[in-house]
Amino acid sequence: MKVEMICTGEEVLSGQIIDTNAAWVANELMSLGIEMQYRTTVGDRLEDLVEVFKYRSQYADVIIVNGGLGPTSDDMSALAMAKAKGEELVENAVWRDHLESWFTKNGRVMAKSNLKQALLPASAVMVDNPVGTACGFRVKLNNAWLFFTPGVPFELKHMFKEQFVPFIQAEFGKGENTQLYKLLTIGHGESSLADTLSALTLPTGIELGYRSSMPHIEIKIFARGNSAIKQLPKVVEEVKSVLGHAVVADNKATLAEEIHHRLYQSGFSLAVAESCTGGMITSQLIDFPGSSSYLQHGLVTYSNESKVKVLGVSPQILDDHGAVSIQTVEAMAEGARALLDNDFALATSGIAGPDGGTDEKPVGTVAIALSTKQGVYSQMIKLPRRSRSLVRSMSAAVAYDMLRRALLDEAVIVDYPSIGRFSK
Incomplete structure (x- = not known):
């Protein structure tokens, strides 16, 4: 299964904000044994969005599209997807009812612009957002399912765990069992850690990866398949023995x-x-x-x-x-x-x-x-x-x-x- 991500928004593209959503999604996918194949960042321009949806959908199986589901004029993900599919936007009655109920429950008056969030491509399947007003949806285009998620991190995380993961598991199966173990190090460069560990002979199905997040370097020990998973504890101990006091934490981010x-x-x-x-x-x-x-x-x-x-x-x-x-x-x-x-x-x-x-x-x-x-x-x-x-x-x-x-x-x-x- 080839999974990609398209991140939208001028503020992301221009570097005004750091795209923590993409990093979080990639890390969550890795914990599921899925490596992201490709990531694209595109601004809030309709023609660019349409082009990237059409182009990447030829190569991926699943594309997570993040952002552009808000009520303002620069939120164009739904419109761009409809144009890419050559179809109209259609109001989703279920989501309109949800919006009206949400605003009433929170004691707020709904602006007319919020109704835009209930407009989805005609062939779209609505994806629930239980913690916000941005309606998620998924659409099949060319080879890929495009799965649209809100840019608000809290909403994205809910939708990813409660909607996206069950969807890909149902659509593509769970695949082989995988397990990831992380070791946190300080005081050593990434290249020196890699050189030190290059002498290890790893069992089939186990790979090492490195992530620099100064002042730490994280070593990822990834096991694919039941046989590799059984050998993972032994490999972890071998890595820790070789690195000595460079390792400062197990499965901790900092x-x-x-x-x-x-x-x-x-x-x-x-x-x-x-x-x-x-x-x-x-x-x-x-x-x-x-x-x-x-x-x-x-x-x-x-x-x-x-x-x-x-x-x-x-x-x-x-x-x-x-x-x-x-x-x-x-x-x-x-x-x-x-x-x-x-x-x-x-x-x-x-x-x-x-x-x-x-x-x-x-x-x-x-x-x-x-x-x-x-x-x-x-x-x-x-x-x-x-x-x-x-x-x-x-x-x-x-x-x-x-x-x-x-x-x-x-x-x-x-x-x-x-x-x-x-x-x-």
Whole structure:
């Protein structure tokens, strides 16, 4: 089965918004054992939409069309599909009733333009949207079924899981069993990971894939067929053995998710004091519901004065060693942990750039500390020639990994090939 995706919208085409829908759909398809063959992005121009529907439908079996189902004049997916088929738009009475009911239930007056969302190509099969006003539909053109979905991510995800997946399974069958296992790594480049793993002999039906999402590299271990699935646990362990401490999480999207998983309802408490990361460590944890069970406070102590008055860092330490130093970041971590006698505290202080560096401490120099009830661990890392954003995100990842290793009673400080480190 050849599956493609057509993403519509000027704002997507011009880069004004990032197309997270396409990434989500591709990842969901991969988890089903289906690899997307082709993806097209097209603007809100009727002739372009008609052309791409006609052209791609000659090669694909199924095409997910995302966007262009709204009530405004630039939402043209239904009209373009009707023109591609050479047929008229017809009002769908079921969806008109749904629209009127939806607006009444929500205490709103329906604008006349919303009635446009009930107009579908004459041969279309309506696809329900239980959480919005954009009516989905599917149409057969040439070789392909085109499956139209709303651009709103929440609505797309509902329709994909509740409507699209059952449709393709009924139409094309479930196919062979598949299973995907993901390993998250930090501190190693994609090419070096691939070189390291190239020596492995993989069983038939098992493949490795890589996805760079800095500061992480995700390794995908994909098994097709029952025989390969049975061997998957053994292959996972072989990959982890070869990579060692490069692997920081199993089947997690980020290190923040791994830390949340380990701290949630663990009984441990965490405090965070951030300078160069500016709240990034705290914010990523708060993304997960239930983080209040362990996260006591996150402090952005950006200035020296705040480090002194809020965290109790000695002015003498700052005078003697500077804000970006092992001594300062250790004092920050100890001060943050002491405020509520937490089990753990993380602290960062660095030069994210692009300015502010010196010969002794160039841009990309970051000090990170972890305070525990047993002691303090700290390191100074070097992240040269990285953007300000990447310096911050990589620093947060290293801080998370220090905490993760402490929770596992492993060595807190390790070497990462792609991250330099100052000796104490």
